[in-house]
Amino acid sequence: DVKVTQSSRYLVKRTGEKVFLECVQDMDHENMFWYRQDPGLGLRLIYFSYDVKMKEKGDIPEGYSVSREKKERFSLILESASTNQTSMYLCASSRPGQVYNEQFFGPGTRLTVL
């Protein structure tokens, strides 16, 4: 059974804190993604990675960075959390090379920044 896990389901941080969100997949997928989900805005891509140590900006990368040191792990970093980064964060992974590739999502981390 394929699985994408995220380190926390709920997280509360204060403005200015550095925040790490961790994602691990056990499917040996090359592609990994970070989205944020907000009501009325759907899922918006923050960053993605095609391989270890590779990263690409998505649509809303400002205020975020990522790290991928191992194939199975993709971390999202908020260098200095702000209240407008309060959101649901979803990690996903997929296998490249397939024409019609499915994205597998984790359960999400609901981050609140006070």
Add this chain to the structure above:
Amino acid sequence: QQQVKQSPQSLIVQKGGISIINCAYENTAFDYFPWYQQFPGKGPALLIAIRPDVSEKKEGRFTISFNKSAKQFSLHIMDSQPGDSATYFCAARATGNQFYFGTGTSLTVIP
């Protein structure tokens, strides 16, 4: 700017009825159109998907209708059940495996 426009934002349907969710796009380079289903507390999961060279795809009670010339596609849920109550997202894939998602539709099926 939203690459994939989805409507309605919310939908209430009686059990046994047909649920219809619509999406539209502008980018003709999109080459794959999946629908994802999300239950509360869970991440989205792939429900059904279609290629642009096909006008319809059916899997059980779920059907995608695709109109390439109009750049529109829709999800039809036949014989809707309370267990179908969830949020549905349409999506479109651009080159390089990047997906653009719609804003989501919250479906409630009333028993």
